[in-house]
Amino acid sequence: MPLRTPRRIGTLRTATAAALLALAATLVAPLPLARAADPVTDYCAGQCADILPPGENGNATLADILANKAFGTRPSHTMDQLGPYSSLADGYQSLTDSTITSFFNDSSFGVPSGQVASVASPRSDVTITRDKKTGVPHIKGTTRSGTEFGAGYAAAQDRLWLMDLFRHVGRGELSSFAGGAAANRRLEQEFWRQAPYTEADLQSQVDWLANNSGPRGQQALADAQSYVDGINAYITASKSGRYFPGEYVLTGHVDAITNAGTIDPFQLTDLIALASVVGALFGTGGGGEVQSALSLLAAQQKYGVAQGTQVWESFRERDDPEATATVHDGSSFPYAGKPASPQGEALPDPGSVTTEPLVYDATGGATLATTKSPGVLPADLLSNPQKGMSNALLVSGAHTASGHPVAVFGPQTGYFAPQLLMLQELQGPGISARGASFAGLGMYIELGRGQDYAWSATSASQDVTDTYAVELCQDATHYLYHGSCVPMEKLERTNSWSPTLADSTAAGSYRMQVWRTAYGPVEYRATVGGKPVAYTQLRSSYRHEADSIIGFQELNDPGFVHDAASFKLAARDINYTFNWFYADSRQTAYYNSGTNPVRAAGVDPSFPVWARAPYDWQGWDPTYNTAAYTPPSQHPQSVNQDYYISWNNKQAPGYTSATFGNGSVHRADLLNDRVKTLVQAGGVTRASLAGAMEDAALTDLRGEDVLPDLLQVIGSAPVTDPQEATAVQQLTAWLAAGAERHPASAGSQTYANADAVRVMDAWWPLLIQGEFQPGLGSDLFGALTADLTVDEAPSAGHGPTGSHAGSSFQYGWWSYADKDLRAVLGQSVQGPLGARYCGAGVLSACRDMLLSTLKQAAATPAATVYPGDDTGCAAGDQWCADSILQRPLGGIGDDRIGWQNRPTFQQVVEFPTHR
Known part of the structure; x- marks a missing residue:
């Protein structure tokens, strides 16, 4: 260590x-x-x-x-x-x-x-x-x-x-x-x-x-x-x-x-x-095309090609009509959608996909099979492929007490x-x-x-990364590039170390090896129609990490930025995929940045495509990895909308999400509902907007937005089992209290409604499995959970830093559960799932499943739900399991704090005057 x-x-x-x-x-x-x-x-x-x-x-x-x-x-x-x-x-x-x-x-x-x-x-x-x-x-x-x-x-x-x-x-x-x-x-x-x-x-x-x-x-x-x-x-x-x-x-x-x-x-x-x-x-954004292909193939295996594709699309939620969007003024910004007639798809043969090896020649301490020893940086810092974080709340001056815009925003x-x-x-x-x-x-x-x-x-994480199937020729390290057989570039990095005061790991060394093509580094190997291929990933900002410096320079220049229009000019010079927000004493504005490649006609960005000239990005030059990009006018943007919220949600109608699960329930709803209420009442202040942010930061998304559906199904008939009735009463009281995960009094490390929180944490994975796995089958259910994790409760090990990370409820199956339960209840659902799953669509059977899994969750002790960890949390300590750790990146450690789902750096601003 x-x-x-x-x-x-x-x-x-x-x-x-x-x-x-x-x-x-x-x-x-x-x-x-x-x-x-x-x-x-x-x-x-x-x-x-x-x-x-x-x-x-x-x-x-x-x-x-x-x-x-x-x-x-x-x-x-x-x-x-x-x-x-x-x-x-x-x-x-x-x-x-x-x-x-x-x-x-x-x-x-x-x-x-x-x-x-x-x-x-x-x-x-x-x-x-x-x-x-x-x-x-x-x-x-x-x-x-x-x-x-x-x-x-x-x-x-x-x-x-x-x-x-x-x-x-x-x-x-x-x-x-x-x-x-x-x-x-x-x-x-x-x-x-x-x-x-x-x-x-x-x-x-x-x-x-x-x-x-x-x-x-x-x-x-x-x-x-x-x-x-x-x-x-x-x-x-x-x-x-x-x-x-x-x-x-x-x-x-x-x-x-x-x-x-x-x-x-x-x-x-x-x-x-x-x-x-x-x-x-x-x-960044995108890049999950191989896993998407695997889940599509599993859906087609389960249901047949036509129905399987329809079911898969319903879970993909590319452009869900019920999703909360940052731009809600009626504008639409089509990008990366499903083509009417897909061209160039290169789906792998079932069972043929293997991950490209990275590590070779491990010796000494490098061969130890432990993942427990802590390093100078968290090992999982980059392991979550879905990196969206941060939030923003802005209200235009027309709805504030002062008549000037108010903003509370920052990155997580x-x-x-x-x-x-x-x-x-x-x-x-x-x-x-x-x-x-x-x-x-x-x-x-x-x-x-x-x-x-x-x-x-x-x-923002819009899709700027594509997966290409490069056809192999001669051997595994040569590929066809526009008709010619050319060698891949072999990139190597050898690391070696000896024990020091700061690291008692045994001396060792190993070599990393990556094969690079014109279409980016090789990620997987597979066969497509029996042909051996290498799947590569190419993102538009690859080899252009420095280009964004121009936009940041402009944002710092008081001679350049002086209003919403000049702000948008600066933001569009940033090639990273971000949602940018602006406020001064007169205007608010929003602009989505990133070099969005213009894809060839018919290319579906959700799946691998053949590495052939007809399917390349338009204007693509592999020498410098440049291409034609969608013009600024096609990026989601707005000026002086009544209010803006963003929590890594959908940017605008038509702008296809690069990830699964951006549907009817998203953590952005926690912000949207609160800010919309403030705007309708008028007189918004810095304090009231910051309060709305913090109230959302302490709320369990599943409790606020899915638990009402669950209780409605359960309430369709009397609950007679005493254990089930007690759990329902606890959850109902928690919902009435705001579904928060927070101690009842300042300084306490025991949650109010602690039993209800424990029950929800134990129940959610059980009810999702009970709701969907019987209908989907274990193979398709497993493939879809690989596309989208079932849950991101605060105590779960997920996100950019694993457990104790603060950021929670970004990705999960809450939208799927919400749509399915509403359909079973006979309610209207826009963009429904491809089938009804809970109880095979029968309300009484759905209710029976929910109650049986609820009873199982209620009987699960806290020590099992919160098993303790090597950061100092004892088994059963709910507050500690949720708590935020300042992960040490050096020799000085800091205290843990209670859970809050809010930005790390945050501003609260309201300008009364302007130049």
Whole structure:
């Protein structure tokens, strides 16, 4: 187990720890003070706020780490935003505009003189001012280069170790850098399979930006180079002054006694590697075509081709008429729909699909069959193929108390210590913004506010990734490309490691191997009509992770963004798949970004297609992976709609979801119902909108939107069994109380309606299986559950960080259950399933199944529903099972908090004036 995690670091021998602590305490040198930066014009007038737990400070010296293990102390600003963030769950019902800053930071520009904690000037043309409350860096440059240099310097101050980890993840080299723990190996394997870039690939993205993006691209590279220079200046200073992150000692990169060893300087290609990780985590969509084909084949095997296809389409819910859409003004934006006459489909022969091997030549510690040893990053960080997170709530000025728009929005990027994001303010020539940036990519604010506007994003995940069946020729490593037999490109990465203080895993090594074609990396092998093929995946942003820098540059430029129209121009220059939202004192706006490829006529993006010229993306050039993309006018967008909500739901009618299950019940309904009610009443305030967000954040989606259907079926006849009647009474009372998962009183770690919550958690998988498996059959039911997980309750291990992740109820079978139960009840259903499943469509039989599974769930003890885990949760501890952990990415750990289903970084904004 790696010493870098809090538990493992605590196992250092006492004498060694004491000696290192005494030595490290003498090695910390402060930065010199300089004059404070002056604030610029701020049109928010104290009405903008933000929060980013656990705290701004993400660096810890060796002395800090050892003191944390020995005495429980933490460096300043390590965890000071976690308490306010957590306490909103108890305080939102009495929230007022005047008390918002009890739960959020004041995000005004600048630092009042009485709140200045420190001022540093790492170069003569920039100052970094940090405030007393949060330690956020406020960076002001007299030159643009100085501003960017200061941003890099501050980023290294706050996130150097994390940035170093992620540049190695981006290269598939995490285990060689940070140790061979199984978790480290799994993570680098998951990522490198998706983006197996060579150094030449990374450099080509830099060159593309320099040669194909005009003056803004050249300015972006100059900004990035100044940013890198700032990072490297801090590395040099902290290494010579011995106040660099202590994890470098614990992983063997630097000797604690002699200071021998190196911290490698950063370069521009490191930023590309970092950007590719961010893109893989949050800015992609599609790519599940092989699994879709397998479930279609299972449906056709069960029902026959015609009916099986119809049944499959009903579960796919490509464009469900009952789905809540962000754009609800009557507009339609057709994209990636089902073609009337599909062309070029390449469905695999049943039983022929195998996953392409990735790992070879494992030796020593690499052969250990354990997945328990923790690494420096969560092993499952990239393992969920459906990466949608984050939410947004915006109300136009026509419905607010002030007459100005109000917004509460932010990304859900998971919970880590330190956080993947960092807060900062940037002020310099052509740059004026405050907000959050991904660690190592902070040359611009990526989500935040300008002088008189704010913006944020949610993951959109529209389908920009296609699967191609490349026909093999000569042997397994040659394929047909437009009629010629050509070799695949063999990409390799060898990692090796030895035990260190930070990783006791036995020495070992292994090799990763990916075969790459013009149509992307090989993911699977199969046969199609008896022909051997390799299935590859090609996404539109592949080899173009750096291109989005142009849009972010524009969002930070007060001379560029000044209204909704200019905001949309900036957002469309971002090639990641995001939903972007905007608010100023007069307008709200929405725009869906991403390079959506124009597919050949008749190509169905839900299934693999032959890798042949007639089915290529229109205008596709494999040399640089460029193509024709749908024009901006065809992207979902809107200005001044009455309100907007987004929680990774459907963007607009006609815009086909890239995932299963986007139907009549979606977690976005939790937001939509509340915001719609506020808008109908009028007089919306920042406090009431934030309260609506938090109320949704504490609510069980199944309880609010599916439990009424379940109780209606059960209530179609008297319940006579005492155990069943008790469970029904508990669930009914819970529903009446709001179906929340939250303690009855502040500070308690016992849920109100705890038994009802336990019953629902135990019942849901049982009732879904009882409702659907008899009719679908085990093969089709299993194939469909591979397309869409049955449940994502808070205690389940799912999402971007596994269990204890906060983000819940994004994907599940709640829409299927809702449609099926309503059909059995004889209610109207738009876009119904292809058959009735509960009790084979007979109400009494459906009711019997629900009651029998409910009785089974009610009898399931809490210790079975919540079995406990290695994070410290005892079996049966419901609150702990749901709780959010700040997953340690370094040597300092932070406290767990109660469950909330809300963004990690979040803004609450209302601009009273405009330039």
